[in-house]
Amino acid sequence: MAAKLRKGDKVVVLTGKDKGKTGEIQSVDPKAGKAVVEGINVAIRHVKQSQTDQGGRQPKAMPIQLSNLAIVDANGKPARVGFREEDGKKVRFAKTTGDVI
Numbered sequence: 001m002a003a004k005l006r007k008g009d010k011v012v013v014l015t016g017k018d019k020g021k022t023g024e025i026q027s028v029d030p031k032a033g034k035a036v037v038e039g040i041n042v043a044i045r046h047v048k049q050s051q052t053d054q055g056g057r058q059p060k061a062m063p064i065q066l067s068n069l070a071i072v073d074a075n076g077k078p079a080r081v082g083f084r085e086e087d088g089k090k091v092r093f094a095k096t097t098g099d100v101i
Contacts, residue, residue: 003030004071004081004092009101011069012078013040018064022072026061034063073097 005011005025012022023037041064049055070078071094079094081101092101 003028005035005066005069010072011035011037012072013037013064013068014070014078015068016041016064025069028066029063032063033066035066035069036061036063037069040064071101074099 005028007025007028009025010022011025013019018040021040023040026036026038028035038061041062042059043062044057045060047053047055047058071081073079073094073096075097077096079096081092082095083090084093085091086100093099094101
């Protein structure tokens with residue numbers, strides 16, 4: 001099945017502690033159905049000091065369920081993603097505006 005959300009997409013969080021926040025997808029794990037979004041679902045991780053790293057408490061973006069994310073359309077609103085064929089190619093489009101993503 002084609003991916004509705006991909007790396008680099010601008011998304012908005014629909015539910016959870018970060019509801020309403022927007023960010024860019026940094027990575028997607030389709031098998032687990034999760035994505036890491038920049039600045040969303042941030043947890044503090046304790047990192048051991050090494051020769052290259054200071055160590056200490058560092059914030060890290062944790063994965064979030066794809067079902068809790070929606071792509072941001074041209075108007076800045078959450079939109080569902082649909083697929084259609086244009087010029088023999090399968091393209092994604094925002095269902096709210098009909099614009100190709």
